[in-house]
Amino acid sequence: MIPRVRRITAVCAMGAALTACGAAGGVRQAPARPTVSASPAASRPPVLAPGPGGLTPVFDHGPRTRGRTLALTFDADMTADQGPRAAAGEHFDNPGLIRALRALKVPATIFMTGRWADEYPAEARSLGHDPQFEVANHSYSHYAYTEKCYGLPALDPGEMREDVEKAYASLRNAGVPHALPYFRFPGGCYDQRALRALSGAGVTAVQWDVVSGDAFATDADAVTRQVLEGVKPGSVVAMHCTRSAAPTTEKVVRAVVPELRKRGYRFVKVSELIGETGKHR
Structure with a gap:
């Protein structure tokens, strides 16, 4: 979950009830923009080459000089211990938002936690089979990958890769056939x-x-x-598809999409921006 900044004051629930916040704070380091490495198979999505010493590469926006393209991304957040809240009627999904994106014909990238896929397998499967969307990994439990990340419980380094793999397993079990090799750190916190x-x-x-x-x-x-x-050519916009913690998102999408189209912007998935970055660094 990304907090409000500038005009909007961030409010983050702490402890086990936290859905999560992150972005303009947290532990972020900015490595030099890595080069892209296209897969030998044309049908596979582009990925960035590892950073120095084989470090996981980081992508934050596409090229600024390749026309007015941008990607809307939506985090499907849910922690491992929020099942009782969902059972009591709290909505961690947002079908209205997905209907709006489909009606507006806006491609988007959904960063989905494994716990969300466990809770909403039919929705996960629908998104995973819809060519308008691409589904990527947002961890299993939305626990932090650094210390001091907006009150989120933190994973030990030895648990991190297992957490990513567990999320991919949940996506497969929910019926997402081709989850992309893209990962968003919970809270945006990494080191x-x-x-x-x-x-x-x-x-x-x-x-x-x-x-x-x-x-x-x-x-x-x-x-x-x-x-x-905030939008510029090549931008990646971070939003959420969790009704309980981001109730305005559908209304926002219905407002910004036609306005940005009037300004000449074209909406694409993250994979297209990464592909453009590789060809036109």
Whole structure:
């Protein structure tokens, strides 16, 4: 979950009830932009080459000079201990948002936790089979990969790769046939230790350059302004598809999509931006 910044004050629930926040804070390091490594199989998504010493590569936005393309990304957050809250009626999904994206014909990348896929397998399967979307990995339990990440429980380095693999297993079990080799750190928090722990997992870590501010927001107009003011060619916009913690997102999407199209922007998936980065660094 990404906190509100600039006009919108972040509010993060702590402890076991936390869905998660992150982005403009947290432990982030910015390695030099790595080169892309295209898969030999044309049908496979592009990935970035490992960083120095084989570190997991990090992608935060596409090229600024290849036209007005941008990617909307949505985190499907759910922690390992939120099952009772879901059983009591709390909504960690957002079908209205997905219907809006389909109606507007907006391709998008969904970063899904394994726990979310366990809770909503039919929705996970539907997204995984819809060519308008691509599904990527957001960890299994939405626990942090660093210390001091917005109150999230932290994983030990030895647990990190297993957590990523467990998430992919949940996506497969839910019926997602081709989860992409892209990973978003919970809270956006990472450091050299986390990048090293995931080395060899074959994933590209995907961050963002635009924080929508939809996490815990109640003012859709403020979130809309924040997105419209932050977007640049090649941007990756971080949003959420969790009704309980981001109730304004559907309204925001219905406002920003037509406005950005009027400004000449074309919506693409993260995989396309990564492919453009490799060809036109």
